[in-house]
Amino acid sequence: MPSERMPISALLSEEFSDVEIWYEDDAVHIDVSALSAPDPLVATLRLIERPDVGGLIVFHNDREPVHLFAELLELGWAWRVETDRPGVFSMRIFREPTK
Amino acid sequence: MSFDPTFLAGAQSRLLPLSVPFRFFIAGALFHVISWVLVGLNADTVINFSGGLGFGLAAIHALTLGVFVMTAIGASLQLLPVATKRSARAGGPIVIISLLYMCGVPILVWAMAVHDIEMALWGGVAAAIGLAVYTALIGVNLFHARGLKSVVAFCWAAISALVLLVVLGLLLLLDFDLGFLTDHAALAGVHLIAAVFGFMGLLAVGFSFILIPMFTLSRGMPTWRGSLTLAVSVLAIVLAGFESVYSSKVIAAAAFVAGFSAGAIYLWTMVEMLRSGMRKRLGVPFVLIRISWVLLPIALLLGVLAVGGWIDDQGWRLFGFVLLAGWLLSFLLGILLKIAPFLASMHSATGNGRPARLSSLTPEWPQKVLVVCHPLALVLTGGGIVTGHATWAQAGAMVGTLGAIAVLVYLLEIIRRLSAHRRACSEP
Numbered sequence: 001m002p003s004e005r006m007p008i009s010a011l012l013s014e015e016f017s018d019v020e021i022w023y024e025d026d027a028v029h030i031d032v033s034a035l036s037a038p039d040p041l042v043a044t045l046r047l048i049e050r051p052d053v054g055g056l057i058v059f060h061n062d063r064e065p066v067h068l069f070a071e072l073l074e075l076g077w078a079w080r081v082e083t084d085r086p087g088v089f090s091m092r093i094f095r096e097p098t099k
Numbered sequence: 100m101s102f103d104p105t106f107l108a109g110a111q112s113r114l115l116p117l118s119v120p121f122r123f124f125i126a127g128a129l130f131h132v133i134s135w136v137l138v139g140l141n142a143d144t145v146i147n148f149s150g151g152l153g154f155g156l157a158a159i160h161a162l163t164l165g166v167f168v169m170t171a172i173g174a175s176l177q178l179l180p181v182a183t184k185r186s187a188r189a190g191g192p193i194v195i196i197s198l199l200y201m202c203g204v205p206i207l208v209w210a211m212a213v214h215d216i217e218m219a220l221w222g223g224v225a226a227a228i229g230l231a232v233y234t235a236l237i238g239v240n241l242f243h244a245r246g247l248k249s250v251v252a253f254c255w256a257a258i259s260a261l262v263l264l265v266v267l268g269l270l271l272l273l274d275f276d277l278g279f280l281t282d283h284a285a286l287a288g289v290h291l292i293a294a295v296f297g298f299m300g301l302l303a304v305g306f307s308f309i310l311i312p313m314f315t316l317s318r319g320m321p322t323w324r325g326s327l328t329l330a331v332s333v334l335a336i337v338l339a340g341f342e343s344v345y346s347s348k349v350i351a352a353a354a355f356v357a358g359f360s361a362g363a364i365y366l367w368t369m370v371e372m373l374r375s376g377m378r379k380r381l382g383v384p385f386v387l388i389r390i391s392w393v394l395l396p397i398a399l400l401l402g403v404l405a406v407g408g409w410i411d412d413q414g415w416r417l418f419g420f421v422l423l424a425g426w427l428l429s430f431l432l433g434i435l436l437k438i439a440p441f442l443a444s445m446h447s448a449t450g451n452g453r454p455a456r457l458s459s460l461t462p463e464w465p466q467k468v469l470v471v472c473h474p475l476a477l478v479l480t481g482g483g484i485v486t487g488h489a490t491w492a493q494a495g496a497m498v499g500t501l502g503a504i505a506v507l508v509y510l511l512e513i514i515r516r517l518s519a520h521r522r523a524c525s526e527p
Contacts (some may be wrong), residue, residue: 029512037309038309039318073455
């Protein structure tokens, strides 16, 4: 599926104008690397809370989101890190299957 | 598959060992207990404190250096590198800070209590060297920081105030022995202003702009709002310092106008963050944080009444008490209750083990004890200061001690739960 950039207002409130969000390969991608703390955390959690994002989000940042992991756990989401090198970080975030 | 075994592997450069922040948190919690015990054992002296060495000064420094600065060191050493995208460096400097500051402060506090100037100087110099290393470490981080301009500016202003308060503190100690200062009280006033509003106040306000949106899940504020708050705060602090030296009603009035303005912008921003935050159930920590926000303008109002001569000496003491134990201590306790399990959770994954949930690391009952005891201790001790009845202050100190012990138990219980989690993960 070709990547398709979505206008921010389509997925997240107009508050995070520096966030990039797009659909690609059946997942919602969010890039928060242009934001300063704590906005990457807040923008990602706000996206996760939306009922229309589905069960898979690909998160992009310029560093590992150290505060996000605890919140994801609490909300019942899991993750797999895909890229982690200086200046580039990405991971897949998905709902934990209910046991 | 649910969790990545490389959980926070790349973050290690920005995470210090958990023992670093927690050693300062636990030392701070111990000093919290000591502060209330000092008040309880010497309630009459404390509620009639009018400067000079003794248990009153010791209690104040147990609270300021022992609780506030100690906890601020632990939190800022870990939180600042994460926020500013810089590497956190453990090792030598942190060992020096830990040893010198943690040894220096109890010596200083004890020496103040027993009127031993020489011992106080030894303790003061040790603590000052520890703080100098801390300042250098934080300064290097801030110098290379990326983003968060207004918060970085808050931190620069706070550590500038820290340098001033340490230099003045040592001069004041020397003056107890040598008597070379022409106006000891005026410099003590500047020292107090640099400490309470300068270092601790600016740090509390600056970190609020990151931590409160993080906890409430609201957007960070625009940079201009932080810069404006900082500019007006610094103006108020400088004016208050001049007022302490020159005793001018005009300067005092200008300082209070600036102080109220800074407080209003700050509180307005905080209320906006609470309103726009996604998370509405904020728990016990935010009860304490809200109390601190209510007590900040009340403290400033008491300051106006005291400087204007509308209330007597007990009013001055109440002003100091509401400022320190009401605004700053309530705020710090609320923040500590939030960040301690958060930091622990970041260190909870080992090997292929599942990281611990925040809720499983957060003990509930010590928070409940604290949220009852702390406000009650404030009311009782404040009542003791107003009425001059030491028994009220003693009762307040007893309740406060109970709350302080609850904080200590809270931190130790987090460590116990984290260890249990790690053990469970390492079992085959």
